[in-house]
Amino acid sequence: MSAIIETSGLSRLFKQNRAVDNLDLEIQPGELFGLVGPDGAGKTTTLRLLAGLLYVTEGSASVAGFDLRTQPESIKPQIGYMAQEFSLYAKLSVLENLRFFAELYNVSKTEQKERTERLLTFAGLTEFKERRAVHLSGGMQKKLALACTLIHQPPILLLDEPTTGVDPVSRREFWNILTELHLEGTTIIVSTPYMDEADRCSRVGLMYAGKLMVCDTPQNIRHQIEGELIEIFPDNWQAAHQIVSTIPGVLEVQTYGEALHLLVEDGENQLPKIETALKQEGIHINGARLAPKRMEEAFISLIRRIESEAEEIADE
Amino acid sequence: MMNNGKPAITVRELTKNFDSFTAVNAIDFDVYHGEIFGFLGPNGSGKTTTIRMMLGLVEPSSGTIDVLGTRVNQGVGDIRPRLGYMSQRFSLYNDLSVLQNLQFYGKAYGLNKEAMEQRIGEALEMSGLVGRENTQTKELSGGWRQRLALSAAILHRPEVLFLDEPTAGVDPVSRRAFWDLLYKFVAEGITVFVTTHYMDEAEHCHRLAFIQRGMIIAYGSPEQIKHEKMQGQVLEISPSDSIKSIKVLREAQQEDRLQVEEIELYGSLVHIIAVDLEEKKLLVKEILGQADIDIEQMTIIEPSLEDVFIASMRD
Numbered sequence: 051m052s053a054i055i056e057t058s059g060l061s062r063l064f065k066q067n068r069a070v071d072n073l074d075l076e077i078q079p080g081e082l083f084g085l086v087g088p089d090g091a092g093k094t095t096t097l098r099l100l101a102g103l104l105y106v107t108e109g110s111a112s113v114a115g116f117d118l119r120t121q122p123e124s125i126k127p128q129i130g131y132m133a134q135e136f137s138l139y140a141k142l143s144v145l146e147n148l149r150f151f152a153e154l155y156n157v158s159k160t161e162q163k164e165r166t167e168r169l170l171t172f173a174g175l176t177e178f179k180e181r182r183a184v185h186l187s188g189g190m191q192k193k194l195a196l197a198c199t200l201i202h203q204p205p206i207l208l209l210d211e212p213t214t215g216v217d218p219v220s221r222r223e224f225w226n227i228l229t230e231l232h233l234e235g236t237t238i239i240v241s242t243p244y245m246d247e248a249d250r251c252s253r254v255g256l257m258y259a260g261k262l263m264v265c266d267t268p269q270n271i272r273h274q275i276e277g278e279l280i281e282i283f284p285d286n287w288q289a290a291h292q293i294v295s296t297i298p299g300v301l302e303v304q305t306y307g308e309a310l311h312l313l314v315e316d317g318e319n320q321l322p323k324i325e326t327a328l329k330q331e332g333i334h335i336n337g338a339r340l341a342p343k344r345m346e347e348a349f350i351s352l353i354r355r356i357e358s359e360a361e362e363i364a365d366e
Numbered sequence: 367m368m369n370n371g372k373p374a375i376t377v378r379e380l381t382k383n384f385d386s387f388t389a390v391n392a393i394d395f396d397v398y399h400g401e402i403f404g405f406l407g408p409n410g411s412g413k414t415t416t417i418r419m420m421l422g423l424v425e426p427s428s429g430t431i432d433v434l435g436t437r438v439n440q441g442v443g444d445i446r447p448r449l450g451y452m453s454q455r456f457s458l459y460n461d462l463s464v465l466q467n468l469q470f471y472g473k474a475y476g477l478n479k480e481a482m483e484q485r486i487g488e489a490l491e492m493s494g495l496v497g498r499e500n501t502q503t504k505e506l507s508g509g510w511r512q513r514l515a516l517s518a519a520i521l522h523r524p525e526v527l528f529l530d531e532p533t534a535g536v537d538p539v540s541r542r543a544f545w546d547l548l549y550k551f552v553a554e555g556i557t558v559f560v561t562t563h564y565m566d567e568a569e570h571c572h573r574l575a576f577i578q579r580g581m582i583i584a585y586g587s588p589e590q591i592k593h594e595k596m597q598g599q600v601l602e603i604s605p606s607d608s609i610k611s612i613k614v615l616r617e618a619q620q621e622d623r624l625q626v627e628e629i630e631l632y633g634s635l636v637h638i639i640a641v642d643l644e645e646k647k648l649l650v651k652e653i654l655g656q657a658d659i660d661i662e663q664m665t666i667i668e669p670s671l672e673d674v675f676i677a678s679m680r681d
Contacts, residue, residue: 087537088507088509088537088539088540089507089508089509089536089537089540090507187408187409187410188409188410189408189409211535214534214535215531215534215535215563216409216563217407217408217409217411217563218408218563218565218672218675218676218679219408219675219676219679220408220409221563222672222676226630229612229630229631232609232631233609233612233613233631243535243536243537243538244564245538246566246670246672249632249633250631250632250633251633252633252634267633267634268633268634269604269633269634269635287549288553304542305542305546306542306545306566306570307402307545307546307548307549307570308549308570309570342667346538346566349538349539350538350539350542353539
């Protein structure tokens, strides 16, 4: 299968700042690809470049077989792009918003009727179709925005943090819709600050300072992190943090509020040793367990590794 | 540091009507001294109205709110200096530098010169912004801005801190740093009332309330709520072909051959939510086997607070 999106040395500079730096990316048709990274890593710029909304400074890219630099107009019908601040028309109803985007993309009148009905059902908005967009909840607005993005039936979707600020119920509903699209074969690239969403993707790219640092399946990324995860809830996490950091076999310590997340060699054997060490220092433990590694721990561990390598280079 | 059993905030029978619409419907809860209390609910469930009433900005239709022993139904009055507030869109001044923003808040809270210098020093240290005092605020990334905003909100050393979705849209590393900071305050005795959409953050609150359609539907520690509210379990399957697995499992569900609550795709894993999963494991194996799908791994995992939240919102 040949890639539906392919970039080679793709870069975008804003003045001296390389917002996207030498990006090589290959997305296969039907992938649900997650883009993660700290604020300012270049996720939004990447999506806007692929959507043809920004000029390419260096490198090349093809989207759905068209050259991003020379054929951007041919790419537009192939993609649906939902910006973070995607704007609906507040005073128009749900249905009117959908019709507006249908007109914009030259969807014929006969097709419009069929598609709007299908999308309203799909997004669970049928009973709200006469409601003005401004009176929808945040979660419903996002679903309407997605429906508008889908009106011209693009084979590729580019979604920039579509669930930020959305409550968990709406977020899950939104992801169920994405899963449906994924099952139908739509190619999706979605950026997100939620690591559980990254876990739901078929592949994940981690960006840092404009570069793609890691790109793999969620399982393989989790396996890149050495050790097993132990969660401990001590009564004095600050003191506990210092003690566990010195125990041999403890590879990494992450704090989360009052909880400590440790990456250790041989968790099964290590857990009782750690509990004993803490108790000897007079620290009470409210709970300790081996837990599966999640994308969240992997992300934090990878970012730390990248940052310390960056510092070493800067020191030399 | 745990609570000492004395409520810093007591809310009783609190109700707010807007015309014929009841935004908040006779809710009761306590927030204890020195705890982090999470207030969770879908968009439009009454969270923001409740916070505004607690801050004395909106007058309740009925019921009472006591904060630090003072009735605040008609405004917080004298206790205002003892409260701190940081909203989702915190009002830092983008064109001012880091230092100027802190000085602005220091003056607004009426700190004297000596206290101002000392507290600003501490705030810079705490938020990790030492050396960046003269950076314009708009040049800071989202995570740094949140930490600066938090430091500004506690510049006057409030006893109770209200945070309304303080980490929306902030990356995971910055969110961790923000919560580490919050726990430092709590260790110093500050009481925190926080709303969030991140269920992993809720998992780290001492106690929680779930609000839906203006009513509290769950209340207690994360562990308590999990035990009381979660009926089903989660079965995690790692199949050879996850997309095909979802299709055949959902088909079986529609034809009533497989009775489960939900079948969801998690990357290349499949999650099934149901009661009596242990009994259903065999059936799942059989259905996948008939479709020539191999199972690499199949385990019952603990439901997350998010699973619980979603399950209780559906009841």
